Amino acid sequence: xxxxxQQLINGLTLGSxxxxxxxxxxxxxxxxxxxxxxxxxxxxxxxxxxLICILLFGITGSTxxxxxxxxxxxxAVIAMAISGVYGWTIERLAYRPLRGSFRLAPxxxxxxxxxxxxxxVQETQGARVKxxxxxxxxxxxxxxxxxxxxxxxxxxxxxxxxTIVLMTxxxxxxSKTSLGRAQRACEQDLKMTQLLGIDVDRTISMTxxxxxxxAAVAGLMYLLYYGVIDFFIGFSAGVKAFxxxxxxxxxSLPGAMIGGVLIGLIxxxxxAYFSSExxxxxxxxxxxxxxxxxxxxxxxxxxxxKV
Amino acid sequence: xxxxHNDRSQDFGQALPxxxxxxxxxxxxxxxxxxxxxxxxxxxSQATNTLFILxxxxxxxxxxxxxxxxxxxxxxxxxxxxxxxxxxxxRPQAQENRFAPYVGPVLLIAAILMPFMPFTDRYILDIGIxxxxxxxxxxxxxxVVGLAGLLDLGxxxxxxxxxxxxxxxxxxxxxxxxxxxxxxxxxxxTWGVILGFPVLRLRGDYLAxxxxxxxxxxxxxxxxxxxxxxxSNGLSNIPxxxxxxxxxxxxxxxxxxxxxxxxxxxxxxxxxYFLILALAxxxxxxxxxxxxxxxxxxxxxxxxxxxxxxxxxxxxxNTKLSAFAIGAMFGGFAGSFFAAKxxxxxxxxxxxxxxxxxxxxxxxxxxxxxxxxxxxxxxxxGGIEALRQLQFxxxxxxxxxxxxSLRLLFFGLAMVIVMLWRPRGFVSSRVPTVFFREKKSVGSxxxxxxxx
Numbered sequence: 001x002x003x004x005x006q007q008l009i010n011g012l013t014l015g016s017x018x019x020x021x022x023x024x025x026x027x028x029x030x031x032x033x034x035x036x037x038x039x040x041x042x043x044x045x046x047x048x049x050x051l052i053c054i055l056l057f058g059i060t061g062s063t064x065x066x067x068x069x070x071x072x073x074x075x076a077v078i079a080m081a082i083s084g085v086y087g088w089t090i091e092r093l094a095y096r097p098l099r100g101s102f103r104l105a106p107x108x109x110x111x112x113x114x115x116x117x118x119x120x121v122q123e124t125q126g127a128r129v130k131x132x133x134x135x136x137x138x139x140x141x142x143x144x145x146x147x148x149x150x151x152x153x154x155x156x157x158x159x160x161x162x163t164i165v166l167m168t169x170x171x172x173x174x175s176k177t178s179l180g181r182a183q184r185a186c187e188q189d190l191k192m193t194q195l196l197g198i199d200v201d202r203t204i205s206m207t208x209x210x211x212x213x214x215a216a217v218a219g220l221m222y223l224l225y226y227g228v229i230d231f232f233i234g235f236s237a238g239v240k241a242f243x244x245x246x247x248x249x250x251x252s253l254p255g256a257m258i259g260g261v262l263i264g265l266i267x268x269x270x271x272a273y274f275s276s277e278x279x280x281x282x283x284x285x286x287x288x289x290x291x292x293x294x295x296x297x298x299x300x301x302x303x304x305x306k307v
Numbered sequence: 308x309x310x311x312h313n314d315r316s317q318d319f320g321q322a323l324p325x326x327x328x329x330x331x332x333x334x335x336x337x338x339x340x341x342x343x344x345x346x347x348x349x350x351x352s353q354a355t356n357t358l359f360i361l362x363x364x365x366x367x368x369x370x371x372x373x374x375x376x377x378x379x380x381x382x383x384x385x386x387x388x389x390x391x392x393x394x395x396x397x398r399p400q401a402q403e404n405r406f407a408p409y410v411g412p413v414l415l416i417a418a419i420l421m422p423f424m425p426f427t428d429r430y431i432l433d434i435g436i437x438x439x440x441x442x443x444x445x446x447x448x449x450x451v452v453g454l455a456g457l458l459d460l461g462x463x464x465x466x467x468x469x470x471x472x473x474x475x476x477x478x479x480x481x482x483x484x485x486x487x488x489x490x491x492x493x494x495x496x497t498w499g500v501i502l503g504f505p506v507l508r509l510r511g512d513y514l515a516x517x518x519x520x521x522x523x524x525x526x527x528x529x530x531x532x533x534x535x536x537x538x539s540n541g542l543s544n545i546p547x548x549x550x551x552x553x554x555x556x557x558x559x560x561x562x563x564x565x566x567x568x569x570x571x572x573x574x575x576x577x578x579x580y581f582l583i584l585a586l587a588x589x590x591x592x593x594x595x596x597x598x599x600x601x602x603x604x605x606x607x608x609x610x611x612x613x614x615x616x617x618x619x620x621x622x623x624x625n626t627k628l629s630a631f632a633i634g635a636m637f638g639g640f641a642g643s644f645f646a647a648k649x650x651x652x653x654x655x656x657x658x659x660x661x662x663x664x665x666x667x668x669x670x671x672x673x674x675x676x677x678x679x680x681x682x683x684x685x686x687x688x689g690g691i692e693a694l695r696q697l698q699f700x701x702x703x704x705x706x707x708x709x710x711x712s713l714r715l716l717f718f719g720l721a722m723v724i725v726m727l728w729r730p731r732g733f734v735s736s737r738v739p740t741v742f743f744r745e746k747k748s749v750g751s752x753x754x755x756x757x758x759x
Contacts, residue, residue, distance in 0.1 A: 034512065035512045035515070035516060045343065048343055048344075048349075051349060051358070052343055052347050052349060052360065055349060055358055055359065055360050056347075056360060081339075082339055082340075082342065082343060085336060085339045085340060086340060088336075089336060089340060093723070094723050097727050098726065098727065103512075104456070104458050104512075105726055107458060107512055107515060108666075108670055108722060108726050109722065109723045109726045109727070111663060111666070111719075111722065112667075112719045112720070112721070112722030112723040112726065113719065114719070115660070115663055115716075115718055115719030115722070116716060116718075116719030116720050116723065117719075118715075118719075119712075119713075119715040119716040119719060120344060120716060121344060122712075123712065123716060124344040124345055124348060124366075125344070125349055126348070126349075126350070128351065130349055130351075130358060131351075131356070131358070132358065133357070235659065236523075239516070239519065239520060239523070242516060243520075246513075275531075277527075277530075277531040278528075280523065280524075280527050281524050281528065284520035284521075284523055284524050285520075287516065287517065287520050288505070288506065288517055288521070291506065291509055291513055291517060292505045292506065295509070295513075
């Protein structure tokens with residue numbers, strides 16, 4: 001029982017990270033109906049920017065926790081800004097010129113961008129894994145069991161709280177601001193929105209920027225949680241986050257978050273009870289199973305094919 | 308004359324602030340992108356294995372200068388196009404090239420004669436085999452992506468199934484290459500059906516992700532099922548193919564002794580070369596015949612408009628499944644050849660990048676052009692070899708710089724640029740396989756807007 005509780009805590013933390021990445025997939029898919037294959041690599045870039053900032057600011061395990069968290073917030077803002085520029089540039093160069101082209105064209109450029117980004121980072125940052133010593137190693141002991149002690153680390157609390165804050169802010173952005181209104185309109189009908197005088201190009205660009213920003217925060221969290229990153233993390237995290245978006249119902253924002261948490265839980269529980277070597281197989285099989293049996297996801301609308 | 312010249316320079320003067328503004332904006336964006344990549348490098352120190360930051364202002368400056376140069380040239384070209392004489396860009400009819408019908412046969416004759424040339428050595432034969440393997444894989448994937456319009460990102464899984472089925476059948480049952488080759492094709496096609504049957508109802512981009520996930524599942528299983536597949540150590544000592552029962556050995560029963568030739572290890576290489584050439588030609592023959600069958604026509608129709616196909620009573624699932632299975636079968640053939648040639652296989656050879664490489668060959672070659680696949684395979688393998696020759700770059704970037712590691716970087720870039728510049732690939736004019744009265748080839752400018 002204690003072991004299960006511990007795994008649930010771990011799964012929730014991991015799921016928060018996947019959920020934040022999944023938002024980027026689901027928003028882009030909702031508006032222009034394409035899978036942004038390079039999104040996982042934007043997450044990876046965000047992770048590297050965070051690593052560089054942490055090294056530049058010189059936070060170590062011995063930094064006072066309050067100051068440390070303050071600096072981490074600054075790191076998050078910088079990572080969001082730079083990743084946002086990446087997201088904007090990718091959309092501008094690789095996707096926008098192909099809007100209205102045949103359907104697979106933007107998907108192929110997206111794969112191209114993904115391969116390019118991975119190898120660009122590999123060339124410039126080196127192929128070796130980048131270890132970072134643990135920051136704020138402490139935690140609370142929740143339950144002292146006979147065989148197993150349930151612990152929640154400060155880092156896990158930070159990740160979950162930060163995710164909740166970002167999700168709240170993001171939901172407000174979508175429901176209250178004019179940008180959010182424009183995004184929802186674009187999601188319903190792109191052409192009609194354009195006729196009503198909304199700058200559709202700008203709205204789509206902003207969607208990519210916001211998605212990239214959330215992915216950057218997820219990158220920071222991934223770095224803090226695992227303490228080691230390399231140029232290839234975007235691939236499997238990207239596929240899992242996409243699975244989360246599909247599971248929650250693609251196009252649905254709360255769905256992405258729920259899907260993220262579910263995928264995180266499935267991965268952690270599978271690793272804990274069956275085999276940690278096959279945990280990726282579990283997550284990827286989940287994608288196939290969901291698409292076969294529940295193609296519209298948990299909260300999504302069934303897709304109507306239009307001629 | 309002077310009047311108009313003055314007008315032009317005046318126009319340019321008016322356009323200049325805009326050009327400068329846009330160029331500076333581009334450089335600013337590029338600088339932000341280059342800060343965490345070119346400028347700041349995280350480096351592990353030798354002694355303590357902690358990370359520190361390395362500043363590389365020279366790379367950063369070169370990168371930004373390069374982007375600035377590109378943008379200024381782009382702006383000037385754009386300005387010239389706007390003010391120069393108008394060009395007629397619409398090209399409804401593709402230019403018929405007089406030499407086009409001869410390119411294929413000439414390439415084939417060159418490929419057959421190549422091993423007998425005096426300059427041919429082991430290295431050239433090796434590259435030849437590599438190129439033809441990619442051509443074969445490209446033609447196999449082309450059936451799925453180019454003809455049926457199903458984006459398959461896990462094609463390498465079928466290649467792996469073919470390779471492992473040969474290796475395992477030979478190890479456990481002592482089967483020879485010629486028995487295993489058709490079996491490998493059957494296994495790969497079966498896997499194609501197993502995967503395809505449930506997922507082919509999905510839309511194109513979902514299908515892409517599912518095939519990607521499937522490719523990864525196969526790789527992870529191969530990596531972790533150690534008793535069966537040898538895990539990351541792979542399988543070694545895979546028997547090499549024989550010349551229809553006669554081994555390429557030095558003894559009295561060997562190939563050289565039987566045919567009264569002098570023994571040379573090149574004979575086996577030559578045989579492998581012709582083997583893969585024959586397999587590739589088989590792929591070519593079958594796929595170009597299939598295009599003319601009702602099944603092939605259904606594939607092409609499906610690519611163009613799925614809803615129309617369904618309303619005309621076509622069984623879309625079966626049509627897709629047949630394309631998927633046949634494509635997988637050729638992947639399986641190529642895989643078992645790969646295992647026989649290498650005599651060693653491991654999961655590392657079957658990662659996502661390999662799938663992406665094959666896909667890039669098909670896409671860059673122009674989706675449905677068989678000749679395009681040949682050109683892009685030659686360009687790609689040749690490009691990698693050329694990068695390997697660029698040893699002088701080591702002098703600039705330091706000794707641990709390996710130019711051939713840049714190949715995937717250029718690949719990604721090439722995929723994006725070719726898609727933007729010619730969305731239908733290098734050989735982009737699409738000649739219909741079946742036509743009414745006269746053959747009308749359609750220029751890429753007309754079909755680039757199609758919803759393929």
